[in-house]
Amino acid sequence: xxxxxxxxxxxxxxxxxxxxxxxxxxxxxxxxxxxxxxxxxxxxxxxxxxxxxxxxxxxxxxxxxxxxxxxxxxxxxxxxxxxxxxxxxxxxxxxxxxxxxxxxxxxxxxxxxxxxxxxxxxxxxxxxxxxxxxxxxxxxxxxxxxxxxxxxxxxxxxxxxxxxxxxxxxxxxxxxxxxxxxxxxxxxxxxxxxxxxxxxxxxxxxxxxxxxxxxxxxxxxxxxxxxxxxxxxxxxxxxxxxxxxxxxxxxxxxxxxxxxxxxxxxxxxxxxxxxxxxxxxxxxxxxxxxxxxxxxxxxxxxxxxxxxxxxxxxxxxxxxxxxxxxxxxxxxxxxxxxxxxxxxxxxxxxxxxxxxxxxxxxxxxxxxxxxxxxxxxxxxxxxxxxxxxxxxxxxxxxxxxxxxxxxxxxxxxx
Numbered sequence: 001x002x003x004x005x006x007x008x009x010x011x012x013x014x015x016x017x018x019x020x021x022x023x024x025x026x027x028x029x030x031x032x033x034x035x036x037x038x039x040x041x042x043x044x045x046x047x048x049x050x051x052x053x054x055x056x057x058x059x060x061x062x063x064x065x066x067x068x069x070x071x072x073x074x075x076x077x078x079x080x081x082x083x084x085x086x087x088x089x090x091x092x093x094x095x096x097x098x099x100x101x102x103x104x105x106x107x108x109x110x111x112x113x114x115x116x117x118x119x120x121x122x123x124x125x126x127x128x129x130x131x132x133x134x135x136x137x138x139x140x141x142x143x144x145x146x147x148x149x150x151x152x153x154x155x156x157x158x159x160x161x162x163x164x165x166x167x168x169x170x171x172x173x174x175x176x177x178x179x180x181x182x183x184x185x186x187x188x189x190x191x192x193x194x195x196x197x198x199x200x201x202x203x204x205x206x207x208x209x210x211x212x213x214x215x216x217x218x219x220x221x222x223x224x225x226x227x228x229x230x231x232x233x234x235x236x237x238x239x240x241x242x243x244x245x246x247x248x249x250x251x252x253x254x255x256x257x258x259x260x261x262x263x264x265x266x267x268x269x270x271x272x273x274x275x276x277x278x279x280x281x282x283x284x285x286x287x288x289x290x291x292x293x294x295x296x297x298x299x300x301x302x303x304x305x306x307x308x309x310x311x312x313x314x315x316x317x318x319x320x321x322x323x324x325x326x327x328x329x330x331x332x333x334x335x336x337x338x339x340x341x342x343x344x345x346x347x348x349x350x351x352x353x354x355x356x357x358x359x360x361x362x363x364x365x366x367x368x369x370x371x372x373x374x375x376x377x378x379x380x381x382x383x384x385x386x387x388x389x390x391x392x393x394x395x396x397x398x399x400x401x402x403x404x405x406x407x408x409x410x411x412x413x414x
Contacts, residue, residue, distance in 0.1 A: 080107075129194045131211055132276045146266025151208030152221040152258060152306060153283050154193065155290040156184065156228070159253040161201040176242060177201060183231045184254075191224035192216075196277050202290075206263070206278050218260045218309035222336055225256050225300050257290030258336070259283075259303040285331065288324040292333065292411065296320070297384025304332040315340045317351040318358060319385050321408045330408045335385070350379045354386060362407030364400075366393050 091111070092104040158164070158180065165173045181203065185195050188205045192212045196204040205224075207217035236252055261282035267274045289301040296319055307316045316334040323330050337347055357372030370393050376386035392409075 129189070132194065146264045146268070148262055149208055149265055150214070150217075150261065151206050151263050151265065151278060151282070152217045152260040152309070153263065153278060153286040154188075154203070154205040154207070154221050154225065154256065154258050155286045156203045156225075156254050156256045157290055158201040159255060160250070164250050164252065172242065179238060179242075180235060183235055184228050187224050187227045187231060191220045191227070193221060193224055197275070204283075208263075208265075218258075218306045219311060219313065221258055221260075222300075222302065222306065222310050222314050225258060225336060226338060228254070228256070229299065253299070255290050255293035255298075256300045257286045257288065257293065257302075258300070258306050259286035259289060260306040260309050261285070261303070281327070285324065285327075288411070289333065292322065292324070295411070296333075296335075296388055298335045300336040302334050302336050304334065307332075307334045313340055314338070315343045315347075315351070317354055317385075320358070320389075321362075321406070323408050323410045330406070346379055350376055350383065353379065354383075357386070357389065361389060361393065364396075364405070366397055369393055 092107050165176065168176065180201075181198060184203055188195055188203075191207075193205045193207045194211055196206055198204075205221075207221045208214070209217075212220055232252070232254060239252065259282050261280075263278040263280040263282045265276075265278045267276050268279065269275050285303055289303065293299060293301055298319065301319065302310075302316065310316075315337040317337055319333045319335050321330050322333045337343060337351065353372050353375045357369045357376065360366075360369035360372060370390060373386040373389045373393070376383050377390075380386075
């Protein structure tokens with residue numbers, strides 16, 4: 001019994017120790033679980049932090065790489081737009097050594113080429129019409145050969161220029177001509193004409209494809225001639241400033257001749273010096289008509305072809321039938337009066353009376369012709385074509401024309 005009681009006490013003591021041990025183990029297990037959860041949470045947080053940092057670094061790196069690729073492209077696009085807008089001072093800077101750098105270098109070389117062409121165009125544009133320079137630079141004009149086209153050719157000449165400049169120092173004479181040519185050339189180019197050359201105090205120009213529409217060249221040339229006449233008022237107003245005096249200045253007038261017809265156009269000249277110009281009978285006729293103004297006392301004479309091509313927007317007066325020196329063909333010559341809508345009533349009456357007189361003159365009805373031309377002088381006492389015709393009628397009264405005379409006047413001098 002004593003042993004049994006002892007064993008029971010020992011058993012209870014062991015049970016207590018076991019219970020304590022189990023409690024300790026439970027607490028340790030719980031603490032371990034809690035610590036494990038904390039570590040798990042810490043690991044998850046750390047993982048998210050590392051992931052976020054990696055993502056941010058990846059985005060930053062991707063942005064840097066993308067920017068390094070996109071920025072040169074943007075600069076190229078910006079440079080292209082600048083060139084399109086006419087800015088040839090643009091330069092693309094790329095600090096890489098890849099294909100984009102090669103593209104940027106090619107772009108910069110292209111801009112340098114364009115800049116050089118523009119410099120050449122600006123320089124030679126002072127000597128040759130810029131449109132011709134542009135076509136030559138773009139290889140749109142053949143270097144050899146020519147072609148035939150219908151064009152309108154213009155000649156102008158300052159009246160009494162030699163006498164006018166006799167007393168001028170060389171610098172003043174050049175300044176005088178440069179001012180005159182600047183005013184006249186501006187009008188020609190504004191009206192789409194090509195200034196072909198300056199010959200002394202004369203200007204030669206032409207209108208026609210590819211610089212104007214085929215249907216407009218005669219009208220544009222005539223409008224330019226009228227506008228040049230109007231510009232002469234501004235030129236005369238400048239003369240007192242040039243000469244330094246306000247009175248006793250010479251009278252400055254200009255004569256113009258215009259002819260339309262077929263011409264040969266192309267780059268003409270030697271192997272070392274060529275010019276894009278027009279040649280042919282139409283050119284010669286325009287020059288002769290400019291000179292014929294001296295005989296008729298007119299300012300602008302045009303050929304019949306020009307008059308027909310110009311249409312009804314402009315007013316003309318037929319002056320005569322003329323056979324110019326060196327030619328067998330007869331040309332009806334017209335005076336350009338102005339815009340049809342702006343013609344005064346007296347100018348209309350003058351043109352009608354002159355037309356009637358010219359018809360009677362060609363029919364050799366001297367009395368009726370004389371009466372009509374005399375009526376013209378009543379309308380405009382200074383009308384020189386009427387005076388010319390009256391003197392001619394007086395001559396024919398004394399020495400009648402030969403049989404078969406067709407009313408054509410033969411110009412004996414060029």
